[in-house]
Amino acid sequence: MQEFPESPRPWPGAQPSAQQTSTPRARAQQAADNALAAADLAIGIGGAGVDFARSVVRRGRPLLDSVTSPLTSAAQSAAPLAGRTWQAGPRPWLHQTAARGRQDREALTGAVARLILTRVPGLANALLDQLDLTAVVAERVDINAVAAKIDVDAIAQRIDVIAILDRVDPDALTRYLVEELDLPAIIQSSTGSIMTDAVHDVRMQSISADERVSRAVDAMLLRRRARRTAAPEASHEAPPETPPEAFPEAARPASP
Amino acid sequence: MSSATRGLSDGSQPPLHMTAVPPDARGYQGQRAGLVSRLLASAVDLAVVIGVVAVGYLAVSMIAFLWDPGKFHFPAPDRTWLLTAGGVVLFCYLWASWAMNGRTLGDLLLGLRVVNYQGEPMRVYGAALRAALCVVFPIGIFWVAVSRANRSVADVVLRTSVVYAWSG
Numbered sequence: 001m002q003e004f005p006e007s008p009r010p011w012p013g014a015q016p017s018a019q020q021t022s023t024p025r026a027r028a029q030q031a032a033d034n035a036l037a038a039a040d041l042a043i044g045i046g047g048a049g050v051d052f053a054r055s056v057v058r059r060g061r062p063l064l065d066s067v068t069s070p071l072t073s074a075a076q077s078a079a080p081l082a083g084r085t086w087q088a089g090p091r092p093w094l095h096q097t098a099a100r101g102r103q104d105r106e107a108l109t110g111a112v113a114r115l116i117l118t119r120v121p122g123l124a125n126a127l128l129d130q131l132d133l134t135a136v137v138a139e140r141v142d143i144n145a146v147a148a149k150i151d152v153d154a155i156a157q158r159i160d161v162i163a164i165l166d167r168v169d170p171d172a173l174t175r176y177l178v179e180e181l182d183l184p185a186i187i188q189s190s191t192g193s194i195m196t197d198a199v200h201d202v203r204m205q206s207i208s209a210d211e212r213v214s215r216a217v218d219a220m221l222l223r224r225r226a227r228r229t230a231a232p233e234a235s236h237e238a239p240p241e242t243p244p245e246a247f248p249e250a251a252r253p254a255s256p
Numbered sequence: 257m258s259s260a261t262r263g264l265s266d267g268s269q270p271p272l273h274m275t276a277v278p279p280d281a282r283g284y285q286g287q288r289a290g291l292v293s294r295l296l297a298s299a300v301d302l303a304v305v306i307g308v309v310a311v312g313y314l315a316v317s318m319i320a321f322l323w324d325p326g327k328f329h330f331p332a333p334d335r336t337w338l339l340t341a342g343g344v345v346l347f348c349y350l351w352a353s354w355a356m357n358g359r360t361l362g363d364l365l366l367g368l369r370v371v372n373y374q375g376e377p378m379r380v381y382g383a384a385l386r387a388a389l390c391v392v393f394p395i396g397i398f399w400v401a402v403s404r405a406n407r408s409v410a411d412v413v414l415r416t417s418v419v420y421a422w423s424g
Binding site for chain 2: 223
């Protein structure tokens with residue numbers, strides 16, 4: 001007969017202490033313990049029933065040959081169980097049954113856990129192969145909320161900038177920047193802009209000086225009418241073959 | 257022709273001209289330039305000519321050195337030679353500049369252009385006549401200050417104009 005250790009868990013029927021029932025949380029814990037103990041008891045009863053059935057079959061088989069005393073054989077087969085069960089009263093039998101149920105439950109739990117640990121990695125890999133995790137994360141994860149919880153300052157404090165700079169080649173970096181930024185073009189563009197502004201200023205100041213000189217000379221010559229400085233504009237039509245005047249332009253070659 | 261493109265060429269709207277001239281200078285474009293602008297342009301041209309003469313002098317000196325280094329000494333041309341060389345260089349410079357695009361380097365810097373009586377760029381012979389007149393009688397530029405039309409003596413004689421032309 002298998003010996004069951006004494007259960008460390010109090011029997012649900014025992015009177016709870018005042019501390020255990022003082023708070024709702026303790027009462028909930030007590031209820032959970034009771035439910036677990038009841039489950040253990042049910043498992044134990046089930047196991048005992050199985051053992052009983054086995055013993056009935058094992059012990060009752062010789063008696064099946066005798067058709068005259070089936071009730072006696074059945075009583076004799078059940079006698080050890082009945083004796084074991086009721087000799088110590090109902091409460092020890094319940095304790096033993098619950099302990100056995102707990103052992104069975106723990107063994108079953110361990111077996112299930114081992115089965116899960118054995119099978120889950122392969123199942124997980126197969127499942128992950130069928131999923132687009134990137135799409136799942138993009139659809140179901142609030143990345144902004146996750147990013148908002150990141151302490152960037154703490155990360156920055158952990159970065160060793162000196163170590164990073166030690167790995168940088170200043171010459172290569174400088175050469176890369178010069179090549180990528182096209183500094184000569186930038187300098188040329190800036191210089192061209194500065195030159196353009198300078199030329200603009202010189203031209204405008206010279207125009208202003210032209211006007212002042214003209215006004216001063218006109219004032220000295222007592223002129224009252226403004227100068228006629230409008231030059232003829234170039235026409236985009238073909239020039240006439242015969243010039244309108246005797247010496248129309250200086251560019252026309254002298255006739256031989 | 258579609259209606260969209262027909263509207264562009266039927267003359268109902270004035271053509272759109274893109275110009276790089278700043279707004280404050282657009283009103284002066286096509287006007288005859290005054291004395292100061294033309295003197296500044298002439299000064300730049302004179303500096304260019306002096307530079308060319310100096311380079312020529314150094315070139316002659318180098319040739320003399322290479323020819324006989326033992327007896328080398330810098331040539332000392334008299335004033336007549338210098339003025340003649342300068343005059344020739346100035347004539348060639350003005351002639352080529354005005355005949356090509358109506359601008360010398362000084363005109364380009366000051367935004368000026370020499371045009372004929374039609375407002376068009378000068379031709380080869382006209383540019384040569386004007387260059388010769390400017391070399392022989394350079395003081396004629398001061399007539400710009402007196403002329404009511406901002407014309408120099410060369411402009412009056414050859415019916416040319418020096419106008420503000422910042423673009424083109």
